[in-house]
Amino acid sequence: xxxxxxxxxxxxxxxxxxxxxxxxxxxxxxxxxxxxxxxxxxxxxxxxxxxxxxxxxxxxxxxxxxxxxxxxxxxxxxxxxxxxxxxxxxxxxxxxxxxxxxxxxxxxxxxxxxxxxxxxxxxxxxxxxxxxxxxxxxxxxxxxxxxxxxxxxxxxxxxxxxxxxxxxxxxxxxxxxxxxxxxxxxxxxxxxxxxxxxxxxxxxxxxxxxxxxxxxxxxxxxxxxxxxxxxxxxxxxxxxxxxxxxxxxxxxxxxxxxxxxxxxxxxxxxxxxxxxxxxxxxxxxxxxxxxxxxxxxxxxxxxxxxxxxx
Amino acid sequence: xxxxxxxxxxxxxxxxxxxxxxxxxxxxxxxxxxxxxxxxxxxxxxxxxxxxxxxxxxxxxxxxxxxxxxxxxxxxxxxxxxxxxxxxxxxxxxxxxxxxxxxxxxxxxxxxxxxxxxxxxxxxxxxxxxxxxxxxxxxxxxxxxxxxxxxxxxxxxxxxxxxxxxxxxxxxxxxxxxxxxxxxxxxxxxxxxxxxxxxxxxxxxxxxxxxxxxxxxxxxxxxxxxxxxxxxxxxxxxxxxxxxxxxxxxxxxxxxxxxxxxxxxxxxxx
Numbered sequence: 001x002x003x004x005x006x007x008x009x010x011x012x013x014x015x016x017x018x019x020x021x022x023x024x025x026x027x028x029x030x031x032x033x034x035x036x037x038x039x040x041x042x043x044x045x046x047x048x049x050x051x052x053x054x055x056x057x058x059x060x061x062x063x064x065x066x067x068x069x070x071x072x073x074x075x076x077x078x079x080x081x082x083x084x085x086x087x088x089x090x091x092x093x094x095x096x097x098x099x100x101x102x103x104x105x106x107x108x109x110x111x112x113x114x115x116x117x118x119x120x121x122x123x124x125x126x127x128x129x130x131x132x133x134x135x136x137x138x139x140x141x142x143x144x145x146x147x148x149x150x151x152x153x154x155x156x157x158x159x160x161x162x163x164x165x166x167x168x169x170x171x172x173x174x175x176x177x178x179x180x181x182x183x184x185x186x187x188x189x190x191x192x193x194x195x196x197x198x199x200x201x202x203x204x205x206x207x208x209x210x211x212x213x214x215x216x217x218x219x220x221x222x223x224x225x226x227x228x229x230x231x232x233x234x235x236x237x238x239x240x241x242x243x244x245x246x247x248x249x250x251x252x253x254x255x256x257x258x259x260x261x262x263x264x265x266x267x268x269x270x271x272x273x274x275x276x277x278x279x280x281x282x283x284x285x286x287x288x289x290x291x292x293x294x295x296x297x298x299x300x301x302x303x304x305x306x307x308x309x310x
Numbered sequence: 311x312x313x314x315x316x317x318x319x320x321x322x323x324x325x326x327x328x329x330x331x332x333x334x335x336x337x338x339x340x341x342x343x344x345x346x347x348x349x350x351x352x353x354x355x356x357x358x359x360x361x362x363x364x365x366x367x368x369x370x371x372x373x374x375x376x377x378x379x380x381x382x383x384x385x386x387x388x389x390x391x392x393x394x395x396x397x398x399x400x401x402x403x404x405x406x407x408x409x410x411x412x413x414x415x416x417x418x419x420x421x422x423x424x425x426x427x428x429x430x431x432x433x434x435x436x437x438x439x440x441x442x443x444x445x446x447x448x449x450x451x452x453x454x455x456x457x458x459x460x461x462x463x464x465x466x467x468x469x470x471x472x473x474x475x476x477x478x479x480x481x482x483x484x485x486x487x488x489x490x491x492x493x494x495x496x497x498x499x500x501x502x503x504x505x506x507x508x509x510x511x512x513x514x515x516x517x518x519x520x521x522x523x524x525x526x527x528x529x530x531x532x533x534x535x536x537x538x539x540x541x542x543x544x545x546x547x548x549x550x551x552x553x554x555x556x557x558x559x560x561x562x563x564x565x566x567x568x569x570x571x572x573x574x575x576x577x578x579x580x
């Protein structure tokens with residue numbers, strides 16, 4: 001404090017800051033208390049669990065041994081591999097498709113834009129139970145998709161969509177892309193509305209074609225939103241649970257998740273460790289924390305990638 | 311000439327995307343009018359079994375009650391989430407301080423934790439609070455959405471601070487400023503959040519499956535999954551149930567659609 005005499009205005013400011021502080025706590029107290037009970041407590045509790053080994057009711061402390069055990073667990077490694085296949089193939093295809101549709105729809109000369117937008121977003125309102133059921137019926141051996149592909153002579157015999165390890169993954173990826181592309185498109189479309197038309201007009205005058213406009217205006221301007229959708233999709237895919245569970249025949253009680261465990265993801269493995277085998281909550285919590293760590297690493301990489309290109 | 315070819319390609323792509331996106335909905339409606347055998351055979355034209363399918367559905371299952379359960383849980387969750395998450399977003403944005411930003415960081419990080427990891431401790435908590443097999447157990451655990459806190463904070467960023475300053479000078483209390491000035495002028499944001507919130511609650515499957523146990527407490531999603539795992543699934547009846555459970559979502563989405571896009575656009579502005 002250099003000033004020895006305090007001005008009344010300073011006093012008022014100080015009072016204002018403390019009042020501001022008080023109200024700040026008031027506003028955030030409700031969500032923070034609820035999250036502390038129903039989110040933070042379970043998170044910490046399962047972190048403790050991840051250092052325990054449990055067989056039914058008996059628990060004993062094992063420190064980091066659960067994490068070491070994971071590296072030699074072939075089922076876990078398969079779950080890890082499956083999850084990453086979904087992540088590496090499905091996420092880029094979906095986001096790219098969403099971006100293309102959004103930029104096509106942003107063209108003001110297109111007729112029925114509202115209709116297209118609504119229709120393409122519509123899958124995002126369906127529930128998992130619903131769309132899994134619809135897709136399972138459509139992709140059955142004598143289902144609509146096979147009938148259609150046979151009719152247009154694209155294939156000569158039906159594809160065993162959900163009975164073959166390779167095709168089962170493809171089917172789930174198609175279903176996920178159907179469900180989430182429109183959802184991501186809405187974010188891009190909203191972002192595109194914030195880009196001034198003059199930028200495109202100027203590029204047009206300079207002789208830049210649509211492809212170059214897409215590459216040099218749309219993508220850089222949407223970078224924060226692309227980053228946002230990439231991170232939420234990463235989180236969603238690494239936690240992938242509902243789809244593999246509903247698409248595998250027999251569901252919860254089946255011996256394998258998908259043919260040859262081809263749909264076994266890390267979250268499904270957690271569920272199995274808790275409810276299917278002799279429950280080992282500690283080991284399950286360890287798998288959960290591996291997912292958290294992987295998401296964190298991938299998010300950092302994505303932030304870096306987005307930053308460097310600028 | 312090249313220009314019109316481009317236009318045609320553009321339309322072709324959009325129409326293809328539209329057809330792929332909408333076809334399953336068409337099929338769902340058609341399915342509700344056909345018998346199980348016809349659906350399995352791949353019939354994609356309207357049949358005359360609609361009345362029969364609905365009659366069977368209402369005779370075999372307590373659909374009215376289950377539909378009411380879903381509505382009750384979803385509406386109460388939406389109200390709770392909108393009030394609490396928007397207060398959180400408002401507090402974090404307009405009263406930002408170092409301490410509160412740290413808390414915000416922690417709150418955002420919880421998004422990375424898979425639900426499968428929370429399931430067991432959360433289940434134990436519900437049992438301890440004696441909330442097993444109750445709708446309150448579902449509502450209470452989802453009263454706050456981390457994503458919505460983030461969404462509201464982003465949206466409040468573009469709210470003109472001068473209005474709040476002016477109201478303060480006029481002597482309005484902070485809470486009054488919030489509910490009588492800020493909330494009414496952010497309708498689009500609240501509508502977008504309401505759609506999101508209703509969607510997640512209405513479509514929830516895993517957590518209700520664990521919490522709810524008795525038949526009278528079930529929600530629509532649980533009903534559909536029970537129906538589809540039957541030994542001989544009656545597809546026509548299932549399609550009718552799917553139709554009933556999807557309709558509210560579609561109605562709400564169409565009703566609030568223009569707000570929805572506006573709301574998301576508002577949250578992306580900086």
